[in-house]
Amino acid sequence: xxxxxxxxxxAEISVDEVVARLADPAxxxxxxxxxxxxxxxxxxxxxxxxxxxxxxxxxEALRQIGDEIQARWGTIREVAIVHRVGRLQVGETAVVxxxxxxxxxxxxxxxxxxxxxxxxIVPIWKKEVWADGEEWRxxxxxxxxxx
Amino acid sequence: MDEERITVSVRFFAAPREAxxxxxxxxxxxxxxxxxxxxxxxxxxxxxxxxxxxFVNVAVNRAYVGMQTELHDGxxxxxLPPVGGG
Numbered sequence: 004x005x006x007x008x009x010x011x012x013x014a015e016i017s018v019d020e021v022v023a024r025l026a027d028p029a030x031x032x033x034x035x036x037x038x039x040x041x042x043x044x045x046x047x048x049x050x051x052x053x054x055x056x057x058x059x060x061x062x063e064a065l066r067q068i069g070d071e072i073q074a075r076w077g078t079i080r081e082v083a084i085v086h087r088v089g090r091l092q093v094g095e096t097a098v099v100x101x102x103x104x105x106x107x108x109x110x111x112x113x114x115x116x117x118x119x120x121x122x123x124i125v126p127i128w129k130k131e132v133w134a135d136g137e138e139w140r141x142x143x144x145x146x147x148x149x150x
Numbered sequence: 151m152d153e154e155r156i157t158v159s160v161r162f163f164a165a166p167r168e169a170x171x172x173x174x175x176x177x178x179x180x181x182x183x184x185x186x187x188x189x190x191x192x193x194x195x196x197x198x199x200x201x202x203x204x205f206v207n208v209a210v211n212r213a214y215v216g217m218q219t220e221l222h223d224g225x226x227x228x229x230l231p232p233v234g235g236g
Contacts, residue, residue, distance in 0.1 A: 038236045054235070055164055057228055060212040061235075086235060098236050118236055126209070126228070127235025128164035139165040141232035 008083040009065035011058040011127075016085050016096045025081045025103040032107040034114045038098035040091045044140075047133045054088040054097060057126040061086070064125040068117055072102070075116070076109040084117065086127060097129075154181035156223035160192065164231050166202040179221060185210070186217040188227060205232050 006024045040052050069082035086098045100117045104110050122142045130139050161174050185208050193200045209228040
């Protein structure tokens with residue numbers, strides 16, 4: 004069964020499970036980035052986040068990020084990115100990015116690139132909900148909305 | 151002879167989706183219409199969309215395109231507000 008390396012899911016994400024998708028005797032290093040729902044933003048207590056995705060395009064965009072990484076850093080063996088959608092509570096995992104390589108040299112730069120790029124091009128949106136309001140947040144403009 | 155018409159599907163997400171109260175619609179256009187033509191037509195028919203057109207990115211068949219891209223019958227268009235994943 005082929006591994007699914009680039010996935011939009013509604014299910015809870017296990018970091019260990021995503022890392023296991025990269026298992027390969029050739030690798031000696033795995034680096035992960037875990038995006039977690041934060042409890043305070045701009046002084047407001049977050050009640051929860053709603054993540055929404057254009058799933059078909061988002062999975063292709065995640066795959067594109069993997070291709071870009073492997074083109075730029077030839078040492079990166081495999082990339083996996085799993086992003087969750089739906090309602091997420093504070094502390095829950097929204098995204099896991101995992102990269103593998105024979106040696107650790109490039110993995111730190113590559114994983115930083117992956118999360119920065121995800122926030123640029125992947126069609127996923129998050130709505131922050133707090134006690135008195137809600138707002139769709141974006142990297143580009145911080146957020147616009149009511150409340 | 152009638153002018154040739156095309157039909158595209160249009161998807162909305164996040165804040166514009168909430169403003170319009172719908173995630174998807176179909177739009178009929180004259181053949182040769184561009185993305186920009188589509189946006190104008192959508193705003194005419196759905197005025198709550200107007201404020202979101204200032205910062206919209208458009209994808210056609212899951213690839214980002216420019217406003218002058220020509221549309222074809224059956225295209226899947228998506229109006230994407232500024233993204234915010236991760």
